[in-house]
Amino acid sequence: MKHLRLTSLGLALVALFTTAPTFANSWYEIELIAFSRTTDKTLKEQFEAPTAPLKTSNAMDLMRPLVQPAVADLIKAIPACAPTPAASDATAPAAVSAPVSTTTQQQIQQLLSEHQQTMQPVAAAPADSLDVQLDAEPVVASLYQLNFQNCQMEQWDADGQLISRALSAQELALQLPAPAQIPATFTGDGVEKDNAYLVGPDGLQLKNLAYQLQREAGKQLLLHTAWRQPLVSGRNSRSHWYAGVYQNEAATETEQSIDLMQQVQQQLAAVQQGQSSLQLWYSPWQFDSLVQLRLGRFIQFDGTFYLRQLDDANQPAQIAVKQSARLTLGQIHYLDHPRLGVIIQVKRFTPPQETLAETL
Numbered sequence: 018m019k020h021l022r023l024t025s026l027g028l029a030l031v032a033l034f035t036t037a038p039t040f041a042n043s044w045y046e047i048e049l050i051a052f053s054r055t056t057d058k059t060l061k062e063q064f065e066a067p068t069a070p071l072k073t074s075n076a077m078d079l080m081r082p083l084v085q086p087a088v089a090d091l092i093k094a095i096p097a098c099a100p101t102p103a104a105s106d107a108t109a110p111a112a113v114s115a116p117v118s119t120t121t122q123q124q125i126q127q128l129l130s131e132h133q134q135t136m137q138p139v140a141a142a143p144a145d146s147l148d149v150q151l152d153a154e155p156v157v158a159s160l161y162q163l164n165f166q167n168c169q170m171e172q173w174d175a176d177g178q179l180i181s182r183a184l185s186a187q188e189l190a191l192q193l194p195a196p197a198q199i200p201a202t203f204t205g206d207g208v209e210k211d212n213a214y215l216v217g218p219d220g221l222q223l224k225n226l227a228y229q230l231q232r233e234a235g236k237q238l239l240l241h242t243a244w245r246q247p248l249v250s251g252r253n254s255r256s257h258w259y260a261g262v263y264q265n266e267a268a269t270e271t272e273q274s275i276d277l278m279q280q281v282q283q284q285l286a287a288v289q290q291g292q293s294s295l296q297l298w299y300s301p302w303q304f305d306s307l308v309q310l311r312l313g314r315f316i317q318f319d320g321t322f323y324l325r326q327l328d329d330a331n332q333p334a335q336i337a338v339k340q341s342a343r344l345t346l347g348q349i350h351y352l353d354h355p356r357l358g359v360i361i362q363v364k365r366f367t368p369p370q371e372t373l374a375e376t377l
Contacts, residue, residue: 043312044368046216048223048243049258050360051304051322055235056329060355066333067323070300071307076255079215079244084199088128089189091121092168128193195263195301202227203242203260209368213246213256223349223362236358239304245366248312256310261303264325300325300335316344316363324357 082090169181170188207217220243221227227241240260248254300323311317322338340352344363352359 044245044247044366045310045316046220046243046245046364046366047310048221048362049308050223050227050230050241050358051239051258051260051306052230052358053237053239053304053324053326054356054358056326056332057355058329058331062355064332064336064338064356067300067335067337071257071305071321071323073255073257073307076257076307077213077246078257079205079213080199080203080242080258083203083205083215085192085195087190087192088125088184091125091193092184092189094121124193128191198262199240199260199302201231201238201241201260203240205244213244216243216245223360226349226360230358248310248316250312252311254310254312256308257306258308259300259302259305261325264301264303310363316346318342318344318350318361318363320352320359322357322359326356 168184170184171179171181174180202218202221203215204218204221205215207220208214221241222243223241227238230236231238240258242258244256246254302323303325305323307321309319311319318341320338320340322340323335324338325335326332327334336356338354338357340354340359342350342352344350344361347362347364349360349362352361
């Protein structure tokens with residue numbers, strides 16, 4: 018009898034350790050909505066300003082490949098640049114060249130032209146030269162063009178000869194400049210991957226809620242996105258999300274100076290109370306955030322959000338909001354702030370391969 022009890026206990030332990038990895042490394046789908054509120058100048062609360070940039074060096078960024086794609090990624094997307102199968106492999110399908118979109122061509126050519134203008138400025142001719150003077154920008158813009166048939170760069174040399182060369186690693190590493198504004202609804206292709214990926218447009222489950230926010234007076238939808246990723250028990254998952262209008266460096270310096278001047282008077286009184294926190298840093302995005310999820314007995318959510326606002330001189334030009342919550346799977350959680358609202362939902366996701374394996 019004692020032997021049977023030990024066997025039962027052994028089986029229970031085997032079952033426990035067999036199922037533990039499934040919980041410890043499971044897939045989840047996270048949907049996030051962020052929106053701002055119109056300034057309520059009747060509020061007496063003084064909001065905090067960020068004093069340091071978000072620490073995003075080790076954070077997952079699923080937006081950047083779409084917001085600021087590297088030129089190498091664009092070139093890889095050109096069918097003519099796809100690697101051709103080896104000649105000995107008779108069974109491999111032949112590479113088929115497809116038309117390259119005009120937008121893709123323009124993006125690559127513009128980027129390479131700007132790069133060439135920066136790296137090799139056109140020297141001005143001597144004052145006594147009889148050569149016709151041309152504007153530097155049009156000349157430089159004509160130096161490079163991408164041959165989409167063989168993915169080589171065609172360059173006119175000093176003798177007027179057209180030569181071809183492969184793209185350099187430096188050119189391939191370049192990224193397109195940031196857009197003026199990111200669409201509020203931000204999704205990917207939804208194609209399943211082995212690691213984290215953005216859902217497609219049809220994967221958003223809170224569309225009605227986002228639509229209501231867009232139509233409600235005094236609110237601006239900043240970001241609506243969703244992604245799928247595995248979460249490992251006991252480990253933090255950090256991701257970087259941003260949206261809204263992009264502010265260039267020149268405008269940043271101007272508005273930062275204005276903001277600092279505005280805050281001086283506010284901070285003089287605060288210093289006496291030991292509450293001075295003068296803003297020394299400014300994010301280029303209207304909305305910038307760092308989201309952290311930790312899987313355990315429950316899902317711990319910690320978010321740091323930076324929101325830019327310029328319509329209330331009594332508040333910092335950029336405010337910092339920190340929110341923490343314990344999330345229940347499947348429930349819609351609302352994190353409230355007088356100027357910012359965040360809605361998040363986390364639920365389990367079963368990849369198609371696992372679904373197929375379970376049915377076999």
